[in-house]
Amino acid sequence: MSRLPRPLRHALLAALLAASSTPALAGATLPQLVEVGDIASLSASPSGRQVVFRVERASIERNSYDLAWYAADLASGTVRRIADGGAPIEGGLEPLSFETAVWSPDERFVFHRALVDGAIGLWRTAVDGSGSRQVIVADADVENVTATADGTGLTYDLGPTREEIARAERHEYDEGILVDGSVDINQNLYHGGWVNGRLSSQRLTGQWFSRAGLLWRAPRQRHRLDLLSLESQWLAPVTPEAMTLQVAPMLEEPGRPVVRVEPSAAGATILVEGSDGPLACSDHACTERVSAIAWRPGTEDLAFTTRDGHFRQALHLWDLRSGAVRTVVRADGLIAGSRTHGRPCAFTREAAVCVAAGAVSPPRLEQIDLDSGERRVLFDPNLALRQQEMPRVEQLSWRLEDGHEATGTLLLPPDVRGPVPLFVSYYICPGYLRAATGDEYPLPALVQAGFAVGCLNKVPSEGNNIASYRAGLASLEAFVNLLSERGLIDPARIGMGGLSFGSEVTVWVAMNSDLLAAASVASPQSNPSNYWSNDLPGRGYAEEVRRSYGVGNPDEDPQGWQEISPAFNVDRIKAPLLMQLPENEARSEIEIMTRLARTPTPVELYAFPDENHMKFQPRHRLATYRRSLDWFRYWLQGYVDPDPAKAAQYGRWIALRQRRDEAQGSNPKSQVSAAARSSKRI
Secondary structure, eight states: OTTSOHHHHHHHHHHHHHHTTOOOOOOOOHHHHHTOEEEEEEEEOTTSSEEEEEEEEEETTTTEEEEEEEEEETTTOOEEEEEEOBBOOBOSSSSBOOOOOEEOTTSSEEEEEEEETTEEEEEEEETTSSOEEEEEOOSEEEEEEEEOTTSSEEEEEEEEEHHHHHHHHHHHHHHOOOOOTTOOTTSOSSSOEEETTEEEOEEEOBSTTOEEETTTTSOEEEEEEETTTOOEEEEEEEOOOOBOOOOSOEEOOTTSOOEEEEEETTEEEEEEOOTTSOEEOOSGGGGSEEEEEEEOTTSSEEEEEEEOTTOOEEEEEEETTTOOEEEEEEOSSEEESSSSTTSOOEEOSSEEEEEEEETTEEEEEEEEETTTOOEEEEEOTTHHHHTSOOOEEEEEEEEOTTSOEEEEEEEEOTTOOSOEEEEEEEEOOOSOOSSTTTTOSOHHHHHHTTOEEEEEEOOOOSSSHHHHHHHHHHHHHHHHHHHHHTTOEEEEEEEEEESTHHHHHHHHHHHHOSOOSEEEESSOOOOHHHHHHHOOTTSOHHHHHHHHHSOOOTTTOHHHHHHHOGGGOGGGOOSOEEEEEEHHHHGGGHHHHHHHHTSSSOEEEEEESSOOSSOOOHHHHHHHHHHHHHHHHHHHHOOOOOOGGGHHHHHHHHHHHHHHHHHHTOOHHHHHHHHHHHHTTO
């Protein structure tokens, strides 16, 4: 602190003294929130006696993940650890890839992929825990494992060899890279992203920013493995297709008819393909928001999971012979196959085995009797976290002026008396609310610091993204009014943050209202500079932008861009803005950063190397948690963490506050003190 200019030292000391009396509740620590144990990759044995699953836990110390396979005996309830899961392989909409486990016919083994010593191979693990052995480890990685219809084998694909990939990447490095529509120029072009557990050169492969490795178009070699003899047979080459966003569940299981879910304005329709045409489910439950579908083994029953506006799920069975639909259970949160709402449970004839998680209930494995609906806990990797003090929870719904229903979850300190500052995250709020969409904002820690926390779900709206932004702002305004009327929150101290679409709504709110006293984003916005860096020939980016936003390019449609682009509206953004983005996305945000830094509005930009759209590395997640917590506590509570290691951070923020307040002709010291005094009312 001694190196700071004297005025900043005085302001920092004043803030420290004012914040010293701000209370904090006991509860989950930031490392505990980073290292929540998740459960995924469920698979039931053919007889239904056992289920295997994988536990995934981030390790801050190693900046990696600890992965382990487990087996549960459904008759006795016994659960045993059976194998290490290898090194982490990054996922798409989930932090880690979903792994398919295939059972041997005698149910003594399961076959699964694992990344070991830099190679993704196929491994066989004994269910009794006696060991694992590699079955297929080649000079190419194993991809797309699928069980055969007769249960005696599996098919797997081998991608290009690791030597071929390295040679192609090095050739580009030496010769220069042709920049065309498949290249994201904002990304490091050599080893700029994760592919199969290694930093690799990437290409854009479909809609928006979906990516794969440099040789993603190379044919894959498909093989069949006999699960008893372990003999492998080459089948055929397979040509990869461009990636598209799947908006509705679809089920293609060997030996079964194809099942599709067709979204509609009223909800959905479940269709089962048959020789006489598709069979449609006519029950009301089939028209709700369908999250996942799966067959009930040994029957003609189709199991499907629906959700309401709060992502509370219900499990139903549709008897295709009689047409009857029966609701098995309704939960207070997720009952799925992983941390997302779109994975199916693992099914036996008698039971569903599901990952259950609620707003303040971290994931655990439960067995649900399909006849009675009775639930029992099989395995809980988060027992210590569950024993911590939890926030109060309210599931709220409110009607907007246009008639749409908005929903959200409110988390409150157990003894809240109000009015307290409010933090809001916007997008989707399924399962355990450790850190909102994308794991960016530590919601329980904000509650412990004395905030009311709202996680608001995206409001259904007709039209393009701009209509959705307006609906998001209307939802937030109504939510704030609702809580203000109850005396719970201080409407002058509201913060907001989001990832992806949630970040876009956050900036829209900052541009088009005076609701926010602080904001944070984890993803880039739409600006002319990143439009031109993406609209390369052959990309199709202009069509995506026109479909999503209703605007042409910035030269043709300057009025449209004046409405949507934060870079053209920095003078309207008054809330201090923290941006914590993957490095490649941070490059897209430079125009906003540069323009906003020329105004009195405080702004900081952090770039995280070697990250995907959703941050993958545990240390990066911890860093974003800490900084987000500090940012909102500083601007909304006047709180300064006395940790000497953070003195430079608070020195910058105090300087930003002084610069803003001097431009506005106000007294920064009195504002810090007033905010700190307000925080004492918690």
